[in-house]
Amino acid sequence: MDAQYHDDLSGQHAWTHFIDNLTSFLIFCVIGLIILRYFRRLTDRDNVWGGYSLSGFIFLCGVSHLAESLVLLWPSALLFRILDVLTISSGFLTIILFIPMLPQLLRIPTIGELENEIRRRKDIETRLRDNKETLRSAFAHAPIGMSLVSTDGKWMRVNQQVCQIVDYPEDELLQMTFQQITHPQDLNSDMDLLKACLSGERDSYTMEKRYIRKDGSIVPIQLFVSLVRDAAGKPRFFVSQIKDISQDKALQQQQRKLIGELQQKTDELQQIVYVASHDLRSPLVNIIGFSDELKHCCHSLKKATESGDADVIEPIIREEIPPILEFITSSAKRMDQLLNGLLLYSRMGRYPILLEPIDMNELMQGLSNEFSIQLKKIEGQFVVEHLPPCHGDATLVNQLMLNLIDNAIKYRSPERSLSLRVSGATGKGFIRYTLADNGIGIAPDHQTDIFDIFNQINPAESTGEGLGLSICSLIVNKLGGRIYVESVAGEGAAFHIEIPDAERFPDILKSEQATGNSLFSRVK
Amino acid sequence: MNQTIDSSQLTIILADDDVGHRLLIKRNLRRSNITNEVLEFGDGESLIKFLMNCKEDPAQKGRRFLVMLDIRMPRMDGTRALAIIKQDPELKRIPIIMLTTTEDPQEIERCHDLGCNSYVKKPIDHEQFINAIRQLGLYLSIVAVPNLK
Numbered sequence: 038m039d040a041q042y043h044d045d046l047s048g049q050h051a052w053t054h055f056i057d058n059l060t061s062f063l064i065f066c067v068i069g070l071i072i073l074r075y076f077r078r079l080t081d082r083d084n085v086w087g088g089y090s091l092s093g094f095i096f097l098c099g100v101s102h103l104a105e106s107l108v109l110l111w112p113s114a115l116l117f118r119i120l121d122v123l124t125i126s127s128g129f130l131t132i133i134l135f136i137p138m139l140p141q142l143l144r145i146p147t148i149g150e151l152e153n154e155i156r157r158r159k160d161i162e163t164r165l166r167d168n169k170e171t172l173r174s175a176f177a178h179a180p181i182g183m184s185l186v187s188t189d190g191k192w193m194r195v196n197q198q199v200c201q202i203v204d205y206p207e208d209e210l211l212q213m214t215f216q217q218i219t220h221p222q223d224l225n226s227d228m229d230l231l232k233a234c235l236s237g238e239r240d241s242y243t244m245e246k247r248y249i250r251k252d253g254s255i256v257p258i259q260l261f262v263s264l265v266r267d268a269a270g271k272p273r274f275f276v277s278q279i280k281d282i283s284q285d286k287a288l289q290q291q292q293r294k295l296i297g298e299l300q301q302k303t304d305e306l307q308q309i310v311y312v313a314s315h316d317l318r319s320p321l322v323n324i325i326g327f328s329d330e331l332k333h334c335c336h337s338l339k340k341a342t343e344s345g346d347a348d349v350i351e352p353i354i355r356e357e358i359p360p361i362l363e364f365i366t367s368s369a370k371r372m373d374q375l376l377n378g379l380l381l382y383s384r385m386g387r388y389p390i391l392l393e394p395i396d397m398n399e400l401m402q403g404l405s406n407e408f409s410i411q412l413k414k415i416e417g418q419f420v421v422e423h424l425p426p427c428h429g430d431a432t433l434v435n436q437l438m439l440n441l442i443d444n445a446i447k448y449r450s451p452e453r454s455l456s457l458r459v460s461g462a463t464g465k466g467f468i469r470y471t472l473a474d475n476g477i478g479i480a481p482d483h484q485t486d487i488f489d490i491f492n493q494i495n496p497a498e499s500t501g502e503g504l505g506l507s508i509c510s511l512i513v514n515k516l517g518g519r520i521y522v523e524s525v526a527g528e529g530a531a532f533h534i535e536i537p538d539a540e541r542f543p544d545i546l547k548s549e550q551a552t553g554n555s556l557f558s559r560v561k
Numbered sequence: 562m563n564q565t566i567d568s569s570q571l572t573i574i575l576a577d578d579d580v581g582h583r584l585l586i587k588r589n590l591r592r593s594n595i596t597n598e599v600l601e602f603g604d605g606e607s608l609i610k611f612l613m614n615c616k617e618d619p620a621q622k623g624r625r626f627l628v629m630l631d632i633r634m635p636r637m638d639g640t641r642a643l644a645i646i647k648q649d650p651e652l653k654r655i656p657i658i659m660l661t662t663t664e665d666p667q668e669i670e671r672c673h674d675l676g677c678n679s680y681v682k683k684p685i686d687h688e689q690f691i692n693a694i695r696q697l698g699l700y701l702s703i704v705a706v707p708n709l710k
Contacts, residue, residue: 311663311665314663315633315662315663318662318663318683319579319582319633319662320581322579322581322582322585322662322683323579323581323582323585326581326582326585327581327585330585330588333592364581364584368581
């Protein structure tokens with residue numbers, strides 16, 4: 038039968054048969070190679086053998102065709118049988134090897150599904166990009182400084198605010214560590230907190246500290262730091278937020294200053310109340326005590342009159358009673374003086390300042406006239422040099438000069454006649470007037486506390502109520518200036534008054550002037 | 562009681578800047594039959610100077626003092642004088658009565674902290690003063706005022 042079949046393949050048919058089968062062989066070889074290559078690339082190693090088997094099967098099919106094409110040259114029935122068996126077994130092997138893959142093969146996505154998947158992924162990518170952009174701009178445009186700092190302190194990312202706060206350009210800052218620009222005094226506490234974060238004691242911290250800006254100036258900031266860890270819990274970097282608090286600090290400082298001033302005023306007031314209550318009480322003790330003495334005298338007089346003992350009556354009336362009365366009167370007078378002084382002091386304290394240019398020469402001329410009789414009596418010499426004008430409250434300045442002249446007369450030396458010289462000079466931002474006398478002077482220990490309220494060095498030897506210089510000090514303070522004394526004890530004293538230029542007057546004075554003060558009229 | 566004081570030859574020192582107050586106290590002392598010698602000082606500084614001189618002067622040996630000290634005085638106030646006396650190993654046993662016109666609890670506490678032995682408030686009426694002197698006499702008889710060495 039074979040022989041007959043092959044006999045038919047002669048002539049024209051033989052050539053067609055040969056070419057057909059050879060072509061088929063080549064096609065099968067190519068397909069087999071493609072499949073082999075494809076499966077060798079697969080990552081799923083389990084199915085590589087399935088692939089090998091499939092390509093082997095296809096290759097064997099090709100070989101069958103090759104044998105067929107050569108059947109005329111080499112007609113071997115055995116060869117065909119062997120090839121058939123091999124082809125069929127490799128076919129079975131392939132099927133067996135592909136059976137586990139069947140469910141997977143059945144689920145192979147269609148092109149439409151793949152396109153959908155691609156769109157979905159692109160969408161996600163866009164959203165991710167958007168999110169990233171949102172985060173980036175949130176970081177960049179945050180109203181406070183934002184930065185990422187490595188665990189060893191290196192700036193990893195900073196926004197514009199950080200650069201502005203510390204005054205470094207971004208690229209320069211990114212080459213530095215935060216330790217380099219932290220104020221040395223704040224570094225230790227910052228490092229301690231940072232280490233506590235790294236060791237896991239805490240996740241975040243906040244502190245006030247100072248950075249040193251590029252120009253060397255210091256900027257106070259509020260720092261908020263938290264540590265970011267990776268999935269395994271290993272520290273990755275720090276997120277720090279930095280807020281410039283120099284304005285807050287300035288406000289705080291101003292507040293502290295105001296509180297300090299208020300405290301000083303309160304202390305002053307408390308001292309006044311204390312001293313006033315003591316100094317008023319002192320003469321009162323005398324009045325009560327000596328009134329009691331008078332009562333005793335009356336009692337003695339009564340007894341003497343009853344017994345007709347005239348010898349007793351005389352000394353009581355002549356010697357005992359007059360000094361007692363003298364003590365009572367002088368004590369009452371002292372109380373009156375003190376109350377007047379207090380009233381004056383309080384009036385000065387509430388007096389509304391009226392700023393105006395003052396012709397000091399004119400003012401001193403007025404005072405000179407006022408004191409002329411008194412000065413003539415003590416043969417005092419009063420010289421006023423040409424004085425520069427100043428800007429202040431004429432009533433207050435007049436009171437100030439009056440008190441100082443009065444003081445010079447009061448504390449003149451008993452050994453020589455008084456010489457008082459008033460001079461003036463223009464300084465930088467202020468005008469200085471000096472009243473120099475040749476009086477008893479002031480010992481160095483007392484040169485500052487003479488301006489304290491009620492402080493008198495020789496209370497028994499003078500008539501003042503101890504308020505003159507404290508009123509002077511109050512006036513000068515009100516005008517924003519200062520008063521101080523230079524003196525050699527026993528030789529004389531020079532009082533210096535410095536009053537600021539018109540432009541340098543404290544703003545508070547100007548505002549006080551604007552609002553006025555109604556209390557004054559009530560006290561007056 | 563008066564004998565205790567008299568026999569101790571006690572000198573009463575009055576340190577007060579107000580002449581009137583000193584006179585009133587002296588009158589009250591006399592009225593209470595206390596005839597001891599009374600020395601007067603107008604400020605803390607002169608009192609301390611006097612006491613320091615007494616320490617040096619052999620003629621003053623054996624003198625006994627009792628100090629009545631006003632708190633507010635010029636140059637050196639009473640509390641400072643008190644502190645100086647109480648810190649001096651030789652003067653510290655001198656009994657000291659503080660005199661004051663105010664009853665400031667803080668001030669009283671401070672004086673006690675510094676070691677004052679008694680505290681009397683002015684103005685003192687006669688009854689009160691006599692009472693105070695009686696207490697003082699009692700006090701003096703108990704503590705036996707020391708001599709200056």
